[in-house]
Amino acid sequence: KPLDEFEAPGARNSTLGEDALWHVLYSLGQDNTYLNKRKAYWGLVLAVRDRMLEKWTAVQRKYYANDDKRLYYLSLEFLPGKFLRGNLLALGLENEAHEFLHEHDLSLDEIVDEECEPGLGNGGLGRLASCYMDSMATLGLPAYGYGIRYSYGLFRQEIRNGHQVEQPDNWLHEGSHWLIPRPHNLFPIRFYGTVNEWLDDDGMLRHDWRGGDLVMAMANDMYVPGYRNGHVNSIRLWEARPHKEFVLSSFNAGDYIGSVQEKISDENISMVLYPSDDAPEGKTLRLKQQYFFVAATMRDMVRRFKKLNKPWDQLPEKNVVQLNETHPAIAIPELMRMLLDEELLGWEEAWCICQKLFAYTNHTILPEALETWPVKLIERLLPRHMQIIYEINRRFLEEVRLHFRDEPELPSRVSLISAGPEQRVRMSHLAIVGSFSVNGVSSLHTQILKDRVFHDFIRIFPDRFNNKTNGITPRRWLRQCNVPLSWLLSEHLGCNWITDLTQLKKLRELVDDVEFRHDWEQCRLTNKKRLADYIEKVNGITVNPHSIFDVQVKRFHEYKRQLLNILHIISLYNNIRRNPDVKMQPCTFIFGGKAAPSYQMAKDIIYLINCVARRVNSDPHTRNFLKVIFLANYNVSLAQLLVPATDVSEQISTAGYEASGTGNMKFALNGALTIGTRDGANIEIGERVGDGNIYLFGLCEKEVLALRRRGYDPWEFYKNDSELREVLDMINSDQFTPGDSTAFSSIFNSLLTGGDPFMVLADYRAYVETHKRISHEYVDRDLWIKKSIMNTAGMGYFSSDRAVKEYIDGIWSLEPDV
């Protein structure tokens, strides 16, 4: 069409393709008489965005008109994955997009390559936040996500000579039109400074925090469309901007370079995501990030609330704040500060409001992951907040002493401040005391919180603790990532499963249908071939799509026990070499995942896997039976490729350590069989897919505790299991690193002299025997496919729609607004 025939989008009697072309010319300023991938991509993004914005503004208007209660979901991490495909799907624009691209000799598959993935999270916690945002929009909830617009997401992982190398992830270098900057939504955020005291008219002592440094928080909005329901929510990501006045004052003083340097250090706050999901780094910048986004978010919430002209005690009737881990827990003293110092409420009134407003989700029991901040640091950076924390603690401990008179030890155990040479604020205690709800993320995890980690608190606040087993969104983790299977499902079940995943249970009636099983297997094979092509292209290794695809992808951590997996692979390798005529089902073992840059042991394990892979893949005796693949830079996009192509899902954490896991759910939903320990959500997955359709092995949580109490000696397993000994001795030699026999001595030592803290050796034999069973059962294709179908059929419960509904009923008391 000639240019003058295009109407500006908004009038909306134009097609998606017409709008895309319009945007190529008028928004991007590029010739739209021909398109390449990049232009088609960006044009489509803007055309899709227009449609979301119309719906979003209508939805916001409705929230105000209906006086809805709002949910604020505070998370330092979000991992949404690529947007284009999911947004087209949710808005029902897929066909229009295909037509448009087809007219220009392009395909959706090609142009989504143009999109870069926002890696604004480390792993499970960030991805969970994104699944929940998807479900909240699909359920039509008045909900807002809040976080930080990091300039650099989680590092890009490269593998060089077998080692992880971290590269910066400059995901915004081309800009992202999925993110709309809102330069007028701007709040000043204070750091450092001093606290002044004054007496108000009633003679009450008041506090006023002033001075210090100001940084501006600027909003950037990301949009989350519900699935075909006309609903669109948003995630507001704060970006740090220099405070004008500050820069100007030094500028006028003639210190030009100094003023620019100030500007640079202010912007540092939102520069980069901390890449650790185990031990907190304890850096001032991290605490600054936490306070920065929390303070801006509380301002935004109070700004909206004030428009309603309601008394303060209605704040918790009109709002609820969910804290994703303790990372945003500083919101509690921040809201106290606003109510006390700015709104001049009394302590009791302000505290009552906070305790009705906040709810806290715990995602980890690893002691080293529980956040604490030095009192000295908070005193300096946030002096008023430290005063408030002391006062919260004083009043709390007074109550504790009153109610538990015969337990003089209790106050120090539950105190918000830990004693010792360096006093620290326990953020989990602050979050528990300041919230009306504390939840774990799987049955076992919540039980452990109640029995062990927060046992003292369960007696103080018996009704506060509850479980919300995690869930995943079926839109991205089935409909989007597994198109062949989605077609098959919709053909037999209709398409309601997309928003009501429990429909999948009807698949149980189809397991005996030979033709259906055949189609099921074909879907799986299609997905496996696609993955094999990717591996060929990226790693240059040919894998057999008929081999068992056995996959372990997740962050590298000792408790997740990638080591157990590679030990088994080495013993398999030894066995094949000993029996060259062995009759076994060929296996492809696939690994992926990042190690925190400062976590040396995790990096050593990555190196070991890559060295074993090099040896195994090039050995002519084993090549046809065994391949080991490490896929670099595991992220959401790669997960979407792997999950539907996996036969065996490795979920093998030391029992009691994995709070829930959500990868386990993605694989089982797509018909993979799980080999796993009785940990986290694995237990609940087992209950729902049935004992015969999951391979659970090894020590359970109670047995892990008991063995540790009895005294666990890994040497015994080394001495008594010759196969295992052979494997460990190989690691402790130069077998995988010719000429260097100490490359893996840290691993060997940790497993033996180090006491094997995650009990890898204790579970080794059970793991190997379970793998033997899997290998046998896989060959019986009918049996295996039936089990695969039974997995998908049993996974309806693990939809994030179910999880979010449980949060609504049990914690948030919200009304869907559709």
Ligand code: 26W
């Ligand atoms: C401060 C350092 C830090 C950063 C992140 C400590 C801990 C974290 C997260 C809690 C780590 C995390 O992602 N935990 C995972 O949360 C998932 C969602 O609930 C669970 O499924 C995983 O089992 C849990 O490890």
